[in-house]
Amino acid sequence: RKKVTPNILHQQRAAGTPITMLTAYDYPTAKACSANPLIDITLVGDSLAQVCLGYESTTQLTLREMLYHVQAVARGTKHPMLVADMPFGSYQLSVDEAVANAFRLVQEGRAEGVKIEGGQEIAHIVRRITQAGIPVMGHIGLMPQRYLATSGYRVQGRDLESAKRVVTDALYLQDAGAFALLVEGVPKELGKHVTEKVSIPTIGIGAGPSTSGQVLVWDDMMGTWSGHKAKFVRRFADVQTHRDVGVDAYAKAVRDRSFPSPDTESYTMDPAVLAELQ
Ligand code: KIV
Ligand code: NA
Numbered sequence: 001r002k003k004v005t006p007n008i009l010h011q012q013r014a015a016g017t018p019i020t021m022l023t024a025y026d027y028p029t030a031k032a033c034s035a036n037p038l039i040d041i042t043l044v045g046d047s048l049a050q051v052c053l054g055y056e057s058t059t060q061l062t063l064r065e066m067l068y069h070v071q072a073v074a075r076g077t078k079h080p081m082l083v084a085d086m087p088f089g090s091y092q093l094s095v096d097e098a099v100a101n102a103f104r105l106v107q108e109g110r111a112e113g114v115k116i117e118g119g120q121e122i123a124h125i126v127r128r129i130t131q132a133g134i135p136v137m138g139h140i141g142l143m144p145q146r147y148l149a150t151s152g153y154r155v156q157g158r159d160l161e162s163a164k165r166v167v168t169d170a171l172y173l174q175d176a177g178a179f180a181l182l183v184e185g186v187p188k189e190l191g192k193h194v195t196e197k198v199s200i201p202t203i204g205i206g207a208g209p210s211t212s213g214q215v216l217v218w219d220d221m222m223g224t225w226s227g228h229k230a231k232f233v234r235r236f237a238d239v240q241t242h243r244d245v246g247v248d249a250y251a252k253a254v255r256d257r258s259f260p261s262p263d264t265e266s267y268t269m270d271p272a273v274l275a276e277l278q
Contacts, residue, residue: 001037002079003081004040004041004079004080005081005112006081006135006179006180008040009040009041009081009180010179010200010201012040012201012213013201018212018213018214019040019041019180019201019213019214020039020041020213020214021040021041021042021043021083021203021213021214021215022039022041022042022216022218022221023042023043023044023045023047023215023218024042024043024044024073024218025044025048025051025069025072025218026052026069026072026073026076027072027073027075027076028076029073029076029218030042030073030074030075030076030077031076033076033077033080034076034077034078034079037079039080040213041080041081041082041083041203041213041215042073042077042080042081042082042083043083043084043115043215044066044069044070044073044082044083044084044085044111045085045115045217046058046061046066046085046087046088046145047144047217048061048065048069049061050227051217051218051220051225052069052219053065057144057147057148058085058088058144059088059089059145059147059148061087061088062087063086063087063089063090063101063104066084066087066105066109067104067105067109070082070105070109070110070111071108071109071110074109074110074111081112081113082110082111082112082113083111083112083113083115083135083137084105084109084111084114085114085115085116085117086101086102086105086114086115086116086117088145091116091122095124095125095128098116098125098128098129099125099128099129099132102132102134102136103132103134106134112135113134113135113136113179114129114134114135114136114137115136115137115138116129116136116137116138116139117139117140117143117145117146118139118140118143119140119165119166119168119169119170119172119173120168120169123172123173123175123176124176126138126173126176126178127176127177130176130177130178130179131177135179136176136177136178136179137178137179137180137181137182137203138169138173138174138178138180138181139181139184140166140169140170140173140181140183140184141156141157141166141183141184141185141186141190141207142154142155142156142184142185143184144184153185154185155185155186155187155206156185157186157187157190158187163186163190166183166190166194167190167193167194167197170183170194170197170198170202171197171198174199178200179200179201180200180201180202180203180212181194181198181200181202181203182202182203182204182215183195183202183203183204183205183207183211184204184205184207185205185206185207185232186206186207186208187208188208188209188210189208191204191207191208191210191211192208192210194211195210195212201213203215205232206231206232207232216233216236217233220235221233221235221236221237222235222236222237222239222240223235223236223238223239223240223241224239224243226240
């Protein structure tokens with residue numbers, strides 16, 4: 001399949017072909033995304049912090065750590081558009097620093113776009129990064145990097161004020177040049193409403209079935225994440241069970257000396273060499 005670009009994603013939206021996005025944090029996962037022509041976008045999400053590095057929240061992830069993983073994912077990425085999250089603290093200090101850090105994700109990480117959490121208040125940053133030639137995906141609704149400020153993870157847009165905020169944010173980001181919007185944790189009716197209000201693709205997670213596309217975190221949908229399972233997560237595979245079966249079978253085979261087989265899983269030595277050695 002040909003490389004997916006913002007243009008192709010706009011065409012998919014116009015044609016009503018749902019956009020598929022999955023997260024990846026390492027080389028083998030990137031290869032798995034690239035092996036399926038139906039996957040449009042590979043996202044190195046800052047969920048990397050919890051599901052891969054064992055941090056408690058995305059606010060602990062540094063740009064340096066993100067870069068290291070984007071590089072690995074880039075080595076395994078073929079046709080999907082490669083988007084990287086801008087970590088907490090990498091775009092708030094100044095617009096210049098935000099642009100510089102977006103450049104690092106592209107130049108050192110080989111990302112083809114960046115994703116930034118925030119709405120109206122970061123629209124000027126989105127504009128500058130876009131003008132610099134880097135495609136920006138907005139991220140509105142539930143913004144996990146704000147969990148410190150909002151005391152947890154809550155569905156957004158349930159009351160009128162909050163719903164209006166989500167729509168306003170969407171329009172500001174579109175105006176600032178965002179090529180797509182990730183919409184997280186909003187009622188399905190609002191997911192549909194925002195999607196109808198903007199002319200760029202919306203990619204939902206916990207935003208109902210009417211967005212232009214969907215995204216899930218790799219470990220959530222593979223069933224390898226043993227932490228909290230959000231309402232919107234569907235486990236499309238049960239890799240955890242297979243994985244645990246493998247670990248157990250290996251450990252038992254070593255304990256009972258049935259692994260390795262002396263015939264098929266071992267090397268042999270010339271008997272003459274062995275005689276001299278002894
Ligand atoms: O970091 C992440 O994985 C995300 C999800 C919303 C897909 O941003
Ligand atoms: Na994220």
